[in-house]
Amino acid sequence: MKIKVIHGPNLNMLGIREVNLYGPMKLEDINKNMETFAKQNGFEIEFYQSNHEGDIVDAIQESLNENVDGIIINPAALTHYSVAIRDAIKAVNLPTIEIHMTNTASREEFRHKSMISDIVAGTITGFGPFSYHLGLIAMIQILNEIKMAREAQKAQQQAVKQ
Numbered sequence: 001m002k003i004k005v006i007h008g009p010n011l012n013m014l015g016i017r018e019v020n021l022y023g024p025m026k027l028e029d030i031n032k033n034m035e036t037f038a039k040q041n042g043f044e045i046e047f048y049q050s051n052h053e054g055d056i057v058d059a060i061q062e063s064l065n066e067n068v069d070g071i072i073i074n075p076a077a078l079t080h081y082s083v084a085i086r087d088a089i090k091a092v093n094l095p096t097i098e099i100h101m102t103n104t105a106s107r108e109e110f111r112h113k114s115m116i117s118d119i120v121a122g123t124i125t126g127f128g129p130f131s132y133h134l135g136l137i138a139m140i141q142i143l144n145e146i147k148m149a150r151e152a153q154k155a156q157q158q159a160v161k162q
Contacts, residue, residue: 001069001143003038003136005031006059007049008076014129022101025129033129034136041140053078053085060088070095070143072135079104079114086115095142099135100125 007027010017015026031047038045046066048059056078063071071094075085079100089096096116103126104111117123121142124134 001042001147002044002046002067003070003072003139003143004059004063004066004068005034005045005047005132005136006056006071006073006075007047008056008074008078009051011074011076012049012051023128030129030132034132037133037136038140043140043143045136053082056082057084057088060085060092063094064092068094069146070097070139072097072099072132072139073116073120074099074101074132075116076100079116080110082115086119089116090119095139095146096120097135097139097142098123099131101128101131102126 011027014022014030015024027049034047035045046068048056050056050059056075060071060073071089071092073085073089073096075082075098078085079098096119098114098116098120100123104114105125114123122138124131124138127134
C-alpha cells in the first residue's frame, strides 16, 4: 500500500526557520525517518513539498492516478484558509491525516481554525517532528484495517459462491 506525504509552505525551511518553534530537524531528515519506518512496515511512501496552494491541490488530486491509498498532509499556513485544499481532499476521498508540528491551539488566534480538520480521519498537533511519525503510525493502522476489511469481504464473497 502507498502513502503520500504532502508538506505545505515553508516546511522546506525546517532546521532554519523558527528553530525555537519547529526544532533543528530538517525536512529531509523527517522524510528519511518516515521512509525507514514505512518500509519496515511494508508500505511504500512518497513525499511532496510546495510553497504554492495550487501545486498542493494538484498533488492531492494526482494521488488518484498514482494509486495512493492514504495521505498525510501538513498544509502549514494554508490550513487556516484554503478551501481549495479542503475541496481537493474531499474530492479524492482517501483516508487523510492532518499534522502540524506546533500546537496550533496555543498559538495566534488565526491559527486555531483548520479548514480540513472536520473532513480528515484525524489531526495530530504539537509534537514537533514526531507529529509526522505519529501521523504515519495512524495511517498505517487505518490502511491495515481497510486491507483486513477488504480481505474479509473477499473471503465472505468466495464462501457464498461455494
